[in-house]
Amino acid sequence: GAGVSQSPSNKVTEKGKDVELRCDPISGHTALYWYRQSLGQGLEFLIYFQGNSAPDKSGLPSDRFSAERTGGSVSTLTIQRTQQEDSAVYLCASSSIAGVGETQYFGPGTRLLVL
Amino acid sequence: AQSVAQPEDQVNVAEGNPLTVKCTYSVSGNPYLFWYVQYPNRGLQFLLKYITGDNLVKGSYGFEAEFNKSQTSFHLKKPSALVSDSALYFCAVRDRTRGGSYIPTFGRGTSLIVHP
Numbered sequence: 548g549a550g551v552s553q554s555p556s557n558k559v560t561e562k563g564k565d566v567e568l569r570c571d572p573i574s575g576h577t578a579l580y581w582y583r584q585s586l587g588q589g590l591e592f593l594i595y596f597q598g599n600s601a602p603d604k605s606g607l608p609s610d611r612f613s614a615e616r617t618g619g620s621v622s623t624l625t626i627q628r629t630q631q632e633d634s635a636v637y638l639c640a641s642s643s644i645a646g647v648g649e650t651q652y653f654g655p656g657t658r659l660l661v662l
Numbered sequence: 663a664q665s666v667a668q669p670e671d672q673v674n675v676a677e678g679n680p681l682t683v684k685c686t687y688s689v690s691g692n693p694y695l696f697w698y699v700q701y702p703n704r705g706l707q708f709l710l711k712y713i714t715g716d717n718l719v720k721g722s723y724g725f726e727a728e729f730n731k732s733q734t735s736f737h738l739k740k741p742s743a744l745v746s747d748s749a750l751y752f753c754a755v756r757d758r759t760r761g762g763s764y765i766p767t768f769g770r771g772t773s774l775i776v777h778p
Contacts, residue, residue, distance in 0.1 A: 580765070589770035590752065603765060638705055651766070653705035
């Protein structure tokens with residue numbers, strides 16, 4: 548079956564512009580996670596959704612970052628007024644449920660470059 | 663609180679030799695433990711996980727890992743390395759304690775390089 552998909556695969560933008568990153572999870576997966584991976588760094592947790600609600604937004608680095616999920620499926624991560632330090636790979640993952648030893652399934656990521 | 667450490671940024675091994683990628687963890691209670699692999703320009707792929715039961719877990723591509731509670735470790739192993747195993751490997755932990763975080767904590771990753 549289809550895995551997690553993300554779009555765009557690459558995004559180049561100018562400092563100060565807004566960007567939207569999209570994640571389409573595996574059908575039926577209720578939990579969705581956003582992570583950021585900077586060069587040479589591990590995975591930085593950003594936000595977690597259970598259904599359409601976000602019980603944990605603790606990882607969002609600033610109020611320029613926001614995310615939503617509609618219909619318990621597609622999620623959009625929005626970065627407003629992008630800065631050069633926002634350049635990274637943004638990874639999305641989904642899992643069937645949260646709260647047990649669930650396996651996360653990752654998408655290929657969106658590579659964001661802010662000039 | 664939960665944390666995970668991958669003490670080696672890079673592991674080098676010759677093709678055909680056994681490989682070990684180290685992971686240690688810290689949780690308040692009992693852990694769920696995971697290994698993922700990331701090939702260049704790709705997302706993370708699940709390799710194996712420890713939930714409960716047998717301490718030796720077998721996963722994809724011939725990899726295995728052993729849960730050692732006394733040493734709080736979950737090292738990834740393979741008896742005979744392949745050049746195609748060269749990738750970035752991530753260990754992750756989640757505390758099973760009721761009320762614990764739903765979010766796994768990932769290590770910084772270990773780059774495995776298998777030389778022909």
